[in-house]
Amino acid sequence: MASIAVVGQFADIQGRPRRLWTQSLSWVLFLVGIFIYTQFSIVRHKENPEDRVVPSVSQLYHGIRSAVLEPAEEDDPLDDNATLAQRLTHSMLAKDTMSSAGRFFAAILLLIPAILIGLHMAVFPYAEALCLRFILFFDKIVALSLLPILFIAFGIGDWAKVMLMVIGVAPTLMLDTYNLAKAVPREQVVKAFTLKSSNLDVAYRVVLKQILPQIINSVRLNLKPLALFLFAGEMIVSSDGLAYRIGIMRRHMGMDIIIPYILWVAVLLFGLDALLKFANRRLHPWA
Amino acid sequence: MGLAARVIESEESSESTAAPALVAAPVEIALRDVSVSYPVGKGKSKTVLSKLNVEIRAGEFVAVLGETGCGKSTLLRMVLGQEFPTTGAIHVDGKLVTRIDARCGYVPQKYSLFPDRTMMQNVMYGPENAFCGWLGRVLPSYRRFKRQLRAEAEEQLLRMGLRSGDFHKYPHQLSGGMQQRVAIAQALMMKPPVLLMDEAFSALDPATRASLQQQLRTIWQQTRPTVLFVTHNTAEALLLGSRLLVLKPHREGSGESNVLLDMPLPQSSGTIAEREQSREFIELREYVKHKAYGSSSRQTEEAMEQETDESGDSL
Numbered sequence: 273m274a275s276i277a278v279v280g281q282f283a284d285i286q287g288r289p290r291r292l293w294t295q296s297l298s299w300v301l302f303l304v305g306i307f308i309y310t311q312f313s314i315v316r317h318k319e320n321p322e323d324r325v326v327p328s329v330s331q332l333y334h335g336i337r338s339a340v341l342e343p344a345e346e347d348d349p350l351d352d353n354a355t356l357a358q359r360l361t362h363s364m365l366a367k368d369t370m371s372s373a374g375r376f377f378a379a380i381l382l383l384i385p386a387i388l389i390g391l392h393m394a395v396f397p398y399a400e401a402l403c404l405r406f407i408l409f410f411d412k413i414v415a416l417s418l419l420p421i422l423f424i425a426f427g428i429g430d431w432a433k434v435m436l437m438v439i440g441v442a443p444t445l446m447l448d449t450y451n452l453a454k455a456v457p458r459e460q461v462v463k464a465f466t467l468k469s470s471n472l473d474v475a476y477r478v479v480l481k482q483i484l485p486q487i488i489n490s491v492r493l494n495l496k497p498l499a500l501f502l503f504a505g506e507m508i509v510s511s512d513g514l515a516y517r518i519g520i521m522r523r524h525m526g527m528d529i530i531i532p533y534i535l536w537v538a539v540l541l542f543g544l545d546a547l548l549k550f551a552n553r554r555l556h557p558w559a
Numbered sequence: 560m561g562l563a564a565r566v567i568e569s570e571e572s573s574e575s576t577a578a579p580a581l582v583a584a585p586v587e588i589a590l591r592d593v594s595v596s597y598p599v600g601k602g603k604s605k606t607v608l609s610k611l612n613v614e615i616r617a618g619e620f621v622a623v624l625g626e627t628g629c630g631k632s633t634l635l636r637m638v639l640g641q642e643f644p645t646t647g648a649i650h651v652d653g654k655l656v657t658r659i660d661a662r663c664g665y666v667p668q669k670y671s672l673f674p675d676r677t678m679m680q681n682v683m684y685g686p687e688n689a690f691c692g693w694l695g696r697v698l699p700s701y702r703r704f705k706r707q708l709r710a711e712a713e714e715q716l717l718r719m720g721l722r723s724g725d726f727h728k729y730p731h732q733l734s735g736g737m738q739q740r741v742a743i744a745q746a747l748m749m750k751p752p753v754l755l756m757d758e759a760f761s762a763l764d765p766a767t768r769a770s771l772q773q774q775l776r777t778i779w780q781q782t783r784p785t786v787l788f789v790t791h792n793t794a795e796a797l798l799l800g801s802r803l804l805v806l807k808p809h810r811e812g813s814g815e816s817n818v819l820l821d822m823p824l825p826q827s828s829g830t831i832a833e834r835e836q837s838r839e840f841i842e843l844r845e846y847v848k849h850k851a852y853g854s855s856s857r858q859t860e861e862a863m864e865q866e867t868d869e870s871g872d873s874l
Contacts, residue, residue: 457670462641464673465659467685467749472693481675558675558729 327528335528339365344517364517365536371512373540375430376502379437380491386442387487390449395461395475400450407446415440416504423509433505440501441494448490452483485559488552492545499541586650587753587785588615588638593647595633606809607633610816611647613804617752618783622800622824624793624851629806630817631789635757638787639663652752661689664746664784668758671742672730678741679726682712685749715744720774736767743775747782754786761791772799773831793847797840798831800824805851820850 281287289297313326327335343350344364360366392399393407418439419432426432456479464478506515514537521529552559593611596604608630615621623631636642637649640659649656651663672681686708687696695701716726719740730738739759746754760768776799779786790796796803805820825843827834834840 458641459667459670460673462639462659463665463667463671463745466639466661466663466665466751467745468661468689470688470692473688478673482673556675558731 324525324527327531331528332531335526336532339363339529339532343367344512346511365533368512368514368517368533369536369540371510371516372502372506372514375433375437375506375513376498378430378434379441379498379502382434382438383442383445383491386438386445387449390446391453391475391480391483393446394450394453395479396471404450407443411443411447415501419505419508428509433502433510436505437498437501441497444497445490445494449483449487452486452490453479456482485552485556488548492548495541495545499537584616584618585653586614587617587619587652588613588787589650590614590634590638591648591650593637593644593649595630595637595642596645606811608644608806608817609809609813611818612816613818613821615785615787615802617785620779620786620788620799620801621804622796622802623787623789623804623806624791624796624847625806625819626808626852627791629808631806632757634806635755635787635789638753639665639755661685661749662752664749664751664754666739666742666746666754666756666759668762671759672738672745674730677727677729678716678721678733678737679709679712681730681741682716682745682748683708685745686711689749712744712748715748716741718778719744720770734767736763736771739763739771740774743771743778747778747784750784752785754784756786756788758789758791760795768795769831775799776831793844793851794835797824797844797847798834801826803847805847807851820847 281289309326310329313323313328316323316326317328324331340363341356341359342364343362344367347362347364347367350359350362354362389399389403389407393403394400415436419436422432422435422439426435460478460482461474464474469478502513503515503518506513507519510516514533518530518533521527521533590611590613593608594606595608596606599605607628611634623634625631633642637644638651638656640656640663643656654662672678673684676684683705687705690704691698691701695704713723713726717723721737721740721744725733725737730741733741742759760771763771772795779799788796788799802823803820804818806817807819809815809817825839827837827839829837
């Protein structure tokens, strides 16, 4: 009877789970995933103790340990007396993370003009007439198809990867900002002009300020496409970075490194998303 | 002779549309041969306003009344500079209206406040813009100016019947009535020569509406801005206005003006609630009702019934 009641609650739209239930339920799928993986790994290792496709817990532990504490093979080894902090900062994971993060944040900074272009298109009719059709068309270009052109134009260094991310995400962000700014009630703009606002006041202090929480949400939604373009660039041409390492490890069947790297990327993106969400809530209590 | 009858007589015998005390006041808003048409499909257009000639003198409170679609909001938007006439010209404060500017204060029905600013910030927004600009905010004198401005804003908000404990609240934390009070205070802070109100009280409950009507009336009597008040509520128009402008929907091809009625309204003493109960007011309301809607179609009568239901008062 109790189980029927629990199942019934899952189908109840008006159900109100308690805090403990909510917290507990949110971890269930993680635990199920870990359980399925370990069972699968155990089965495979029974058949072949040297299996590297689904590494065991101990293989994963060693993989994580070497990634976090040891430098990459292509780097100079640290001397044995190195401190833990030195080991961490010179590790393969730290080096790859810093390389990828540098490209990632450079792309985010370069996306700020995209937001401003979207805003100006929505607020200034001449800017809209000039840019909208072009950006709607540009948005349909598959960014990855531009990769050869980017490599020719920017070389095989970091710029090509950063530009791939910017070109991949900028049109979406521009159009998103444009739609958000267009949705600001006309009354607000009219009211602002009657309160002696200049054109820039209306654009930046009325419209942009109102849509900023939604723009931040849009950036949050675009974190994954950004990472996707970053990975595409790093996997094709790079000498460092998280995706480069995953690509290298694929050749050696190094799943004990690949799986922790994939989870690390997910944790980083999840953390960045949570940080943006928190900042959004703190900076815009009215939203 | 009853007050309503005197008003009716005055309206029928006089050419002038302004109240006698304001005849000498300068013309604040002037609409000359204003017509507005919108394209509706291939080569066709719909005329909303036709041959509108109206002069509103400084200090008048003009209530604009009319059926849905008669062009009263269009009229207000044109005075504001948000829309432009197809033919004719509109002057506010002696200057041709070519764009929206601070000559007119504006209180819309909704979205009247900036959601990202507190009540106090909303009220201070206009004067801060007017006197500081972008660079003024970094000057040392800005803090002193802001203190003075805050005191003035507080005074304005208290005058609108708002409590100081609510000054830090955001619009989403305020009731509809409070939001409209703040919106009026925000517009008045700029001391505009003209105040435009577009169905500003129509989304409010009857009690809040009555209270706001009284406050607006008191403020108008004290400071005498020129007010153009668009409403679909006959009683509200008669209670608040010093002059009534009733518009009728344009009939295609008729070539007639939209103005059905343009008359001064009696300015008797007493509160709005007292005036609403008076025999003169009831007579006048019946007259306007008959004049504005008496010979119109069944649809109009239904619209009036709906109006009664919405506003909660009997027309």
